[in-house]
Amino acid sequence: MLATFLLLASPVQDPGPPPPPAPFGAVPDARQLAWHELEFYGFLHFSVNTFTDREWGYGDEDPAVFAPTDFDADQIAAVAAAAGMRGLILTCKHHDGFCLWPSATTEHDVAASPFRGGRGDVVREVADACRRHGLRFGVYLSPWDRNHPDYGRPEYVAVYRRQLRELLTHYGPVFEVWWDGANGGDGFYGGARETRWIDRGSYYGWEETTRLVRELQPEAVIFSDAGDIRWVGNERGIAGDPCWATYTPRPRPGESAVGPGTTRAEEGTSGTRFGARWMPAEADVSIRPGWFHHPSQDGQVKSPAELVDLYYRSVGRGAALLLNIPPDRRGRIPEPDAASLRGMRTILDATFRTAVSAGATASASEVRGGHPAYGPARVQDGDRATFWTTEDGTTSAGLVLDWGEPRWFDVVSxxxxxxxxxxxxxxxxxxxxxxxxxxxxxGRAIGPRRLWRGPFQRGSRVRLRLEDAAACPAISEFSVHAEPPRVTATGAPPAILGAAVVELRSDPPGTPVHYTLDGSPPTLQSPRYAAPLELDRSCTLRAAAEFAAGLSPFELVREYEVWTEDSLLAPVASLVEPRPGLVWRAFLGGWQSLDRLAEAEAAGPPAATGVAARIDLSPRPRDEHFALVFTGFLRIPADGIYTFHLTSDDGSRLRLHDRLVIDHDGLHGMTTKSGRVALRAGLHPLRVEAFNATGGLGLRLEWEGPGLARGELPAAALAH
Structure with a gap:
């Protein structure tokens, strides 16, 4: 009897939590999990191209051109750290073959330059500065070398591996090794000045080269489709929606194997649901139109708002954001770039430093084993190593965060x-x-991180409904946030004929707004918006909503151009009715820009010609190293101000009446530039030029104007 009493009186022992769910599908390894923690880091494109004002060097550049006047790796690293970047990847050798470290494999390196009297080592200085500023260090080493005499032969592969060994053994821990997909083409090649093509799938022996990286830097991830993380498939910094972390890389038709530059890159944008490998996306983009610094682009630095938008469209879709911040000819990050990065950080800190849902009560539709180790509070504890989950077999479930009183929010993580x-x-x-x-x-897919961002909502609770899962869900974070308030302008278009009215609106609604019309930054002392603004002269409108003790870092900047009737360009007269379409001509060559186009046109007949019903690259004779020229007339339907948007990869230009309306020249990804012109109804001479070097390609021309929403030029508007 006593034994029975003692047994009943003994405290019940907690049997502990049940075992976690079994992993589903492909899962990340340790190095990938460490990489996922970074989310946002920087690219440094810095080499001879910085001083020759080119994007791709030919390989014949004199090392003496590499002459930074005030190189400061600490300034570079400090700017990156202040922006919230977790690491920097340096282009230790770009396609031109110039090595930023003194390499035993070549004389085409920094030791042959005047930098630090021939005793400098850019890689060393950047790697050391990264560690001083708490950043990880990564290396970009171009497989293609347009300088080396042995490129295209087996001997060069041994050289490449020796360069890789130098970088991975002399500069401390490396978090990422970056292999570019541009491989083969024309180059200097030790003076041969010829075109050399290689089989990108087999030439480099990627399996052996990968083993070398694993041996020397076992914690480093490899960027490429021969490695651990994949290209997102564009150079705009935008991941697909959805963007799965799993992926099954497939070679393009005609390629012998999967490797850098050989895969169907468009499939990398969204990944592969139930893919064979855990191979998350890295979204690369430059803060400027070009990858290297060009003084002519100092006025084209992406704004803080644009950078924040890229963050949500990359990190917020489960990818990492690799943002290029090219040093200038001093060897420093220019102030416009640094200022934009600071603005981006200010906005993100204001959004995520304190959650709207901080302190909320979390509840769930179901908890695995009813045990608090898997309870809903785990999504609020700030620890990615804990998670809420359900019983096996549950593929739809819900979580609720309740913070008690109604609040505004516009972001969910x-x-x-x-x-x-x-x-x-x-x-x-x-x-x-x-x-x-x-x-x-x-939406679809969550993965490493899903950031919903949209119009402000107001409420005291938010519910996450998981409508379908391939296995019982496991959620490590669920939080609600509010960005600083934004201001939008409606009414008048950017180009005004005569006069127009502009209305301002804040989001969340009711937030007071201050504005200026002279281009100066608004302050709390600036006029407070109370009624629509009538504009009858060109001006720069700047407006911001009140936030905390000042104004929101989201500032509206809108340029308004007021045109007069006499600024409209008159159409040309035609004695005969023009025929449909534009005449196109194709030219072949190692194009780096459109500067040589006039020379090619004067040299002889084009490689091909014809008539096209639309402006795109479909008439191209091949996918790389070509230029296209479209000429004819554009039929304008009504008098007014027309805005044109030229999108291309690589460079392009638009001329009307021999007037350069848009100059989008140079090597770059699929990006857009816009221009505006006042036109009367009728026919106007049109010329569009475009070229592509290697890699991705595309061309699109859009317009908008009186009664016309933005869209591609229709066939009916093109004639010759």
Whole structure:
């Protein structure tokens, strides 16, 4: 009897939590998990191209041109750290073959330059500065070498591996090795000045080269489709929606194997649901139009708002953001770039430093084993190593955050617990408005991180509904945030004929707005918006909403041009009715810009010619090293101000009446530049030029004007 009493009186022992769910599908390894923690880091394109004003060097550049006047690796690293970057990747050798370190493999290196009297080592200085500023260090080493005499032969592969060994053994820990997909083409090649093509899938022996990286830097991830992380498939810094962390790389038709530059890059944008490998995306983009610094682009630095938008469209879709910040000819990050990065950091800090949902009560539709180790509070504890999950077999479930009183928010952050794989397929978000639930967002894929960002919502609770999952969900983070308020302008278009009215609106609604019309930054002492503004002269409108003790870092800047009737260009007269379409001509060559186009046109007949019903690259004779010229007339339907948007990869130009309307020349990804001109109804002489070097390609011309929404030029508007 006593034994029975003692047994009943003994405290019940907690049997502990049940085992976690089994991993689903491909999962990340340790080096990939460490890489996922970074999310945002920088690219440094710095070499002879910085001083020759080119994007791709030919390989015949004199090392003496590399002469930074005030190189400061600490300034570079400090700018990156202040922006919230977690690392920097340096272009230790670009396609021109110039090595930024004194290499035993070549004399085409920094030791042959005047930098530090021939005793400098840019790689050393950047690597050391990264460590002083708490940044990880990564290396970009171009497989293509347009300088080396042995490129294209087996001997060069041994040289490349020796260069890789130098970088991976002399400069401390490396977090990423970056292999570019541009391989083969024309170059100096030790004086041969010829074109050399290689089999990109087999020439480099990527399996052996990968083993070398694993041996020397086992914690480093390799960027390329022969490595650990994949290219997102564009140079705009934008991941697909959805963007799966799993991927099955496939070689393009005609390629012998998967390797840098050989895959179907467009498939990397979204990845592969149920893919064979855990191979998350890295989204690369430059803060300027070009990858290297060009003085002519000092006025084209992406704004803080544009950088924040890229953050949400990359990191917020589960990719990493690799933002290029090219040093100038001094060897420093220019102030416009640094200022934009500071503005980006200010906005992100204001958004994520304190969550709207901080201190909220979390509840769930189900908890695995009913044990708090897997309870809903885990999504609020700031620890990615803990997670909420359900019983096996549950593929739809829900989480609720309740903070008690209605608040404004416009961002929701969700993360899955990555060691168990990417499990959630479809999700939705609801807000409690005081009387009922209302859905405000839905999507596919969560993975490393999903950031929903949209119009401000107001409520006291948010519900995450996981509508479908391939295995029971495992969520490590769920939080709600509010960005600083924004201001939008409606009414008048950027180009005004005569006069127009502009209305300002704040989001969240009701936030006071201050503005100026002379281009000066608004302050709390600037006029407070109370009624629509009538504009009858060209001006720069700047406006910001009140935020905290000052104004929001989201500042609206809008240029308004007021045109008069006599500024409209008259059409040309035609004695006969023009025929449909534009005449196109194709030219072949090692194009780096459009500067040599006139020379090519004067040298002889084009490689091909014809008539096209639209402006794109479909008439091209091949995919690389070509230029196209379209000529004819543009039919303008009504008098007014027309804005044109020219998007291309690589360079392009638009001329009307021999007037250069848009200059989008140079080597760059698929980016857009715009121009504006006042035109009367009728026919106007049109010329569009475009070229592509290697890699991605594209061309699109859009317009908008009186009664015309933005869109591609229709065939009916083109004639010759």
């Amino acid at each position: 969700i993360r899955e617990y990555l060691p168990l794989g990417q499990r959630v397929d479809r999700w939705a978000l609801d807000v409690w408005d005081g009387t009922s639930w209302r859905e405000f967002a839905r």
